[in-house]
Amino acid sequence: MSGFSTISCSVAQGICRIRFARPEAGNSITPQMVSELHAAFDLCEAKEGPDGRAVTVVVLEGSDDVFCMGGDFDAVAEDAVPMDPAPLYDLWLRMARGPFVTVSVVRGRANAGGVGLAAAADIVLADESASFALSELLFGLFPACVMPFLARRVGAQRARYMTLMTRPVGARDALSFGLVDALGERADELLRQHLMRLRLPGRAGIARFKTHAAAGLDDLEGQREAALAANREMFADPQIRADIRRYVRDAKFPWEA
Incomplete structure (x- = not known):
C-alpha cells in the first residue's frame, strides 16, 4: 500500500502487516508516523480491507535490531511546541480496543513509547534479541501515557x-513479567505459527470479545486525561527541554558534567 513515508503497510488474506520505516532514527515516533499509523488503522477498521476481506489481524514490526526507540528526541530538541501526546495515546487505544487482533513483534530494542507500542497490543511476540526499557526518568520525565x-x-x-530502574529488561524477564506472550529463536517463525491460528476466528467474534474484555478488565479511557496532562506538563518544563537538547547535541545525560 502506497502513500506512507514512515511506515510500510500491506494487506493480504485479512492480515495487515505494518513495519516502521525509520531505521536510521531507531524507528522513533514522530507526529507523521502517528498520523500514518492512524490512517493504516482506518483501513483496517473498514468493513472490507483493500483485498476485499475484513482485516482480523494487525501486525506491527520494527527493524531487525530495533523495534522502536520511543519519541524522536531530535524533534523534541528542535521544536518549540512539544508533540501532542493525545494522538499516540489514542492509537494505543485503537490497538487495545479495535475489532481485530493486534500483534507486536519485537526484535531488538523497545524503549519508552516503543514499550507502549508493544504493551498496547493483544499479543507480543519476541526473539532473544528483544529488550524493553523505560528511560524517561533519566531526563526528569516519566512514561505517563505508557503506564x-x-x-x-x-x-x-x-x-x-x-x-x-530505567534499565533494559531482557526478553526472558519480559516473558516472565507478562510483557511478552511468546518467545522464540526466530521471531518470523513464531509469527508464522501464531498467524496460522489467528487467521481462523471471524472479525465479529474478535470484536465482541475485545469489547467484553475491555469493559471488565481495565479502564484505559478513564486514565487518558490524567496521562495526557502529565505528559504535557513534563514536556513543557524548560529544564527538561534544555536537558534533552543537550543530550541530542552533546550526547550527555543531565547528571554528566
Whole structure:
C-alpha cells in the first residue's frame, strides 16, 4: 500500500502487516508516523480491507535490531511546541480496543513509547534479541501515557519498578513479567505459527470479545486525561527541554558534567 513515508503497510488474506520505516532514527515516533499509523488503522477498521476481506489481524514490526526507540528526541530538541501526546495515546487505544487482533513483534530494542507500542497490543511476540526499557526518568520525565497499558500487562508494581530502574529488561524477564506472550529463536517463525491460528476466528467474534474484555478488565479511557496532562506538563518544563537538547547535541545525560 502506497502513500506512507514512515511506515510500510500491506494487506493480504485479512492480515495487515505494518513495519516502521525509520531505521536510521531507531524507528522513533514522530507526529507523521502517528498520523500514518492512524490512517493504516482506518483501513483496517473498514468493513472490507483493500483485498476485499475484513482485516482480523494487525501486525506491527520494527527493524531487525530495533523495534522502536520511543519519541524522536531530535524533534523534541528542535521544536518549540512539544508533540501532542493525545494522538499516540489514542492509537494505543485503537490497538487495545479495535475489532481485530493486534500483534507486536519485537526484535531488538523497545524503549519508552516503543514499550507502549508493544504493551498496547493483544499479543507480543519476541526473539532473544528483544529488550524493553523505560528511560524517561533519566531526563526528569516519566512514561505517563505508557503506564496504563504497561500496568495492564505486568501489574502496577512491576511497571513502577521498570520506570524507576530505567534499565533494559531482557526478553526472558519480559516473558516472565507478562510483557511478552511468546518467545522464540526466530521471531518470523513464531509469527508464522501464531498467524496460522489467528487467521481462523471471524472479525465479529474478535470484536465482541475485545469489547467484553475491555469493559471488565481495565479502564484505559478513564486514565487518558490524567496521562495526557502529565505528559504535557513534563514536556513543557524548560529544564527538561534544555536537558534533552543537550543530550541530542552533546550526547550527555543531565547528571554528566
